[in-house]
Amino acid sequence: MKILIATGGTGGHIYPALALADAACKQDPKTEILFIGNHDRMEAKEIPAHGYAFKGLNASGLTGNVFNKIKAVTLMGIAFTKTNKIVKEFKPDIAVGFGGYVSAPVMMAAHHNHVPVMLHEQNSIVGAANKLCARFADAIVLCYEKCFDELGREKTRLLGNPRASIAKQSVFDEAYYKSLGLSMDKPLVLIVMGSLGSTSVNEAMVTALKEMKADIQILYVSGKQNYETMKNKFSNKNIKVVDYVNQIAIMEKVDCIICRAGATTAAEITAFGIPAILIPSPYVANNHQYYNAKVLVDKKCAYMIEEKDLNGKLLFEKLSRIMNNSKLREEMHENMLKNGFVNASDDILTWMKELVG
Missing domain, CATH: 3.40.50.2000 (Glycogen Phosphorylase B;)
Known part of the structure; x- marks a missing residue:
């Protein structure tokens, strides 16, 4: 299986993504994984240090004044275009978004190319990127029952955080x-x-x-x-x-x-x-x-x-x-x-x- 994983910004998004990648490779050593994240945040160093291929994007969140939001939308469009090319070249079987604003254009590009999209929400409050992508996602993994209130039950499952598996196996x-x-x-x-x-x-x-x-x-x-x-x-x-x-x-x-x-x-x-x-x-x-x-x-x-x-x-x-x-x-x-x-x-x-x- 070829897996495209988008994550970034904080360890709360990055380490569960790495845990899932490790588990996938352990199950099947032939698994191919490509990570996409911010080019200037911790994932740009942390993910390659774990031995995974990584592509960096320039993205920012929809926060702050109107000029910052305009900049964020512009960067998202550029990131979508770049990711669209990456998806066509990598040809993933599935794309998994672990949150952080950088994951939104990646999931959009995957969906645009008819790649199944899975989202993972680590927290009890649904993050902005996952909110944005939820409408076209094929599957959404939750860690808290509370998120059913916002995301419904049609395409959601309460499966938890891959870091729990790492903890149990330690x-x-x-x-x-x-x-x-x-x-x-x-x-x-x-x-x-x-x-x-x-x-x-x-x-x-x-x-x-x-x-x-x-x-x-x-x-x-x-x-x-x-x-x-x-x-x-x-x-x-x-x-x-x-x-x-x-x-x-x-x-x-x-x-x-x-x-x-x-x-x-x-x-x-x-x-x-x-x-x-x-x-x-x-x-x-x-x-x-x-x-x-x-x-x-x-x-x-x-x-x-x-x-x-x-x-x-x-x-x-x-x-x-x-x-x-x-x-x-x-x-x-x-x-x-x-x-x-x-x-x-x-x-x-x-x-x-x-x-x-």
Whole structure:
């Protein structure tokens, strides 16, 4: 099968696309994959680094003032023309769009050339590119039931995020775990707020963590920009501060996580069944992390603290409630697992084969 994948802008769009590509190649080594994304965003480096062919486009979102929108429409037309040529040359069996504004002209060109179009919506709020392309898409994969309200059920299936499959297939690395100074015998709280960390969260952590019991160990991923500030903030030897951690390698031993509520994070913590305190980023499109978090809160998998309400006392109260109650942790664990789509990649690939025929 020849697969054209469009994705870009953020890791939330890019890493699920890469996960699906990896699964497709694992199923059938003869699979041919071509990625298209922005020529000047992270995908332009990240995707070739994973060994996949990549074509870059110049595109921008329909945001800002009228001049920016006119520019975006003009760039989309140019991108459509370029992609139309790429589609004719590559001759894909199917095109899959993972969102980000760059995916819209790619899906349009694929549809124009009578190539089956599948969209993947990672979040609980449908993104602008997927909204635009939904009317002509042949199939739409969802990760949240909430999206049925907007996209209906005729050509949608709730199959989940391929990153959940990656998480489920991962192997716990005991040597790496111990190299972080962690004990195999103590409960672990993992705190991670993204690659750069969050200054506001770090400030609240200083207050909250100083009150934690000594029998609970905490791995605090401060982010690179905050590491020098945070590494000496805690005298408690059970609190380990690092600037980065390979999360997947240690998730099996995490008893509770404090994190953002991006699509990839949500996919991974549900796959592992990890009770969570979610602090959604308020700086993302359509406030989608809040809505992602709310779904998990409503299903009794997690607690949520909005960043505007965040303080050390509130964080300490919620963390203590989870860590001091093993029955509650087990209930949250089971509820998380019920919302994990660990077979997402295989299920999506099966549907793709149905569409190709």
